[in-house]
Amino acid sequence: MSTHQDKGKRAFVIAALLSFLGALAHLLTIFAGAHGYRTMGAGEAMAKMAARGELYPTFVTLGICIVLIVWGVYALSAAQLVRALPLRKTALVLITLVLSARALGGLYLATGEHSVLGNSALFWLISSLLCLGYAATFLIGLTTRWKRL
Template sequence: MSGEPDRTLMAAGALSALAVLLHLGCIVFGAPWYRALGAGEWMAQASIAGHWYPTVATLVIASVLTVWSLYAFSAAGVLRRLPLLRTVMFLVTAVYLLRGVAAVPMMSVFPGRSVSFWLWSSGICLGIGVVHLIGLLQVWKRLGRSP
């Protein structure tokens, strides 16, 4: 954690943290949030029925996003250096970017969501991926050095 923290990666970490909060909101507020965030009617109905799947699936996603947020903050230089930082940040950036451009193939794999959901969520993921990429490019050499 030497030098000035990277603001772009701080923003990347904050964006992932915001996504965590939105996912947790689905668990707390139930079906209306699942619907509003485009999880599909099946998830909304399962939530209403008290089925375990929406909560568990959403917690898994929120957990992954939490780890991604922590790694972005670590790469930014505001948290201690986490293991495999450069590799994990490369993979997180790649996943966000791929998710951002893969709307059409994903529509067939995950049916039941609207075209609007796929366009919005893909655009958001692409935007977050671009923020990660810009930040990662700014700190790439620093992340390659041993602490």
């Protein structure tokens, strides 16, 4: 395997680790309850719903967790550490686009007087920069391993 291919494989392994860490952070948020939602910047409305025992925050957070796990498995598939998954190339492009859109949209929200779901500008800034780095790992993997996908 060439060094160029090694770089792409490493990028996908990093993307998978970021996915699984993100999923774990979301699970820990659920178990931490209202305090976890506040700490993670989910907004006061989500924290209050969690404090009242409503299921909405749990379902939303579990949904995000599942998506992140699927993205991690696709990244491992692209790194050829698990079997080739269906529509792998298409899925990886879509994942990269979704993460990029989330990052750019969040950066826009961080710059103004926008209050979406009660999240602070600091939440939007930090989470968007994380998403931007996360998208970059997928993009590096895609551009260096495109022919092998």
